[in-house]
Amino acid sequence: EVQLVESGGGLVKPGGSLRLSCAAPGFTFSSYTMNWVRQSPGKGLEWVSSISGSSKYIHFVDSVKGRFTISRDNAKNSLYLEMNSLRAEDTAVYYCARSDSSGSLFFDFWGQGTLVTVSS
């Protein structure tokens, strides 16, 4: 059974850092592009970043370029999002989401999400 379990969210001050993790048992993790998608009341759903199965292809939304880093450890079936220089507008629930097997950025499985709150 596919499972995606996020962790690492919490309250952080503006300018601070946080590292999110996503454990992904139940499928051949290395075969899938993985993503982070966030959701905030003010901005709805927003794709943040994707990383291909081999980590060869990495993409970010413009608003987080230079501040966020995505990585994965296929041996540990885990996905990560390192977030630096956090801003109030980064406040959101962050979901780990799997791209479908075609390789396109449709998201066929989602975790339950982890809340990141950036506030002083």
Add this chain to the structure above:
Amino acid sequence: DIVMTQSPDSLAVSLGERATINCNSSRSVLYDSNNKNYLAWYQQKPGQPPKLLIYWASTRESGVPDRFSGSGSGTDFTLTISSLQAEDVAVYFCQQCFSTPPTFGGGTKVEIK
């Protein structure tokens, strides 16, 4: 970036009646080489993550009831719930992945009248 616009923002439909949600993209999401529309629909119930319902504009995800259908091509798309059930109360989102960044519509809240 491709902007996705959904309408209406919310709608109330009687049980057993049809619900129709529209989604417009600011540019075509039809890829000519494979004739596929890079458009998906998701359902999100309170306290839950989104769930993929339809991809390639009209292909139902495994396990999705056949009362859900998607149609459209290019820039204009529709999600139809043919006979609304109580468990269909949710917010529905469209999403394009024709170009990076993939972008979502603002959502349509479906309620029971």
